[in-house]
Amino acid sequence: MQMDERKRKILRAIVQDYIATAEPVGSRTIARKFDLGVSPATIRNEMADLEELGFIEQPYTSAGRIPSDAGYRYFVDCLMDAQTLSDEDKEIIERESTKKICEIQEVVSHTSRLLSELTSLTSLVLGPQKGKSAFGKMHFLPYRPGQVIMVIVKENGVVENHIVDVGETITAEDLQKVADVFNQKMKGYSLNQVKRSILHEIYSELSRQRHLIDNALEMLDAILDGSEEDEPIYLGGTLNMLNQPEFRDLDKVKSLFKVFEENEPLKKLLLPRQEGLNVTIGGENTLKEFRDCSVISATYKVNGKTIGAVGVLGPTRMDYGKVIAIVDFMTKSLTEVLARGKPRGYK
Amino acid sequence: MQMDERKRKILRAIVQDYIATAEPVGSRTIARKFDLGVSPATIRNEMADLEELGFIEQPYTSAGRIPSDAGYRYFVDCLMDAQTLSDEDKEIIERESTKKICEIQEVVSHTSRLLSELTSLTSLVLGPQKGKSAFGKMHFLPYRPGQVIMVIVKENGVVENHIVDVGETITAEDLQKVADVFNQKMKGYSLNQVKRSILHEIYSELSRQRHLIDNALEMLDAILDGSEEDEPIYLGGTLNMLNQPEFRDLDKVKSLFKVFEENEPLKKLLLPRQEGLNVTIGGENTLKEFRDCSVISATYKVNGKTIGAVGVLGPTRMDYGKVIAIVDFMTKSLTEVLARGKPRGYK
């Protein structure tokens, strides 16, 4: 059996109506609401075919039909009109994006809030990956007796400061010397790249400051390596999920929100199989908590390099056209903001 | 009508049983479970009195009784045995508190997690108030052409760094001079203390670096004043609320979680009317979302000075004895950790 034009029209009608009403769609409803020029009986026949093809299913005998995951997939890939953003939404995004923003975190949280507000769904934002954060420069500043401030400038421009214990006896010259050696030997390297060779050099050149160096290295370890791994995902509008009829069930809500508290599953959800825009529908998500959900995600770039991703999570019964348009526009706007504003936090 | 010993015993029995079962308590249940030496009929008579006194109420005719807010209040004030922590819990807290922790944020999030895990309720933690964060010291470090790193050490020991735009033409000596003037004039002052007098002096001494100073002041504004106001409250175990039978209702959950997203109401909830341990029961909370909730909160100290608070939020039907013991022990442990570890972030 093949899809023909009428089957396509009927499938589209079913998906659209179900997205709008969250109720199983019957043949009469389609005949009434969508002008296909055929009777309910004919539509019933076609619907039987569509069910056999796996695009729709019946919750129970003699209920209407609802789209299956495959049905949504066919809809997204073949039936959907490319929708454009409403001027209103466009304006909101643009107005927001012209605000002056200096911290990268603010950009991320803004984006997250905006996405969830526009879609009335849950947003996921993965902040700019900082890239392998190599050592850039080290400074020491006086703090308290026996302690100094160690300021580390990473190669990607991020600046961090940490308090380091040093003996009371250390002199400003000693500190300067330590910084000089580090700056000379470690520039451009991440810590695990240098573990063996360079470390030996540093140790031998600065044998007297062994205590300080150990402390400094411990800090560097945390600063340079830790930062990449647990890049948090920003969630926005999680409460919107509670408005969706598919989450009337408290147990479902509980298990969903439990997953929201972890980072790994969300990352998996968001990180695309390929560059650009991705649509993951229902069971295509591996996690069972997301079996009734779809994710529209997209990556964004700076200097042509992909450095992060945004996404929207909602029930499979979501308005794909609208959400895709919003996510698409948003990533472009974001790319632009980042290129223009150069907030701190990435190279 | 007066409370006598038997009424007290019965009220205690009702509260304890209702806390344990979440079901209205009948006279027969009390006679069976608690050995009062009287028949259900007698207990019924007493219960009628207790109802008249306002300590218990009936959800509907011929259901058992449940404690009213006043009943809980009487229970907490007069009937509760001072409970001590189980050795198990004590050990958990102490094990946790011996971990080496260097960032104040970690202490706060640890505390929050621990509280919610031990009580199976929701925890609220207000991190150490940083106190009026006065200016301590300013340093400049080279960054990129036209930009420098401004490192601000506040008087309370917190170190922050920010990138500041300077002209390309500025020299290291100029920067040093700016820093010197700031360090000399502003030490110990918060920004709004100096707005008029000192600012004029700084401007006149450094008229050439007007642009840099404006940028620096803008930063200082954000660093020194902003930090106090919106001190966030850490929430832990919000999902535990979903396990409480009083939150079976999705609408209740929704409005509760909505409040969780705001800071102000939570702060009101947590900040005590007086030093030490506070118990706020049901309607004693002003916000209607918390009418079915109680809060056990307590302040903690460093160097004898109250600098923060922790609390536990649960349904009015919570195990007051246990929770009070946990909160009490926790604040003491926290006070100790902070006194010992001296993590960064407060004076």
Add this chain to the structure above:
DNA sequence: TGTTAGCACTCTCCTCTGATGAGTGCTAAC
């Protein structure tokens, strides 16, 4: 006078029932 047993009464909760209505699949006619 306080306590208790007995009893009628109330109200929730659960289950069963039948009616309703939406929607289907099949068949036969167009």
Add this chain to the structure above:
DNA sequence: GTTAGCACTCATCAGAGGAGAGTGCTAACA
């Protein structure tokens, strides 16, 4: 190939009735 007609299925809802828990009242008892 399309359509009208019709029997059938199943969820949903309201109402009825029984079970069970618990009460308040009364009268008897110590």
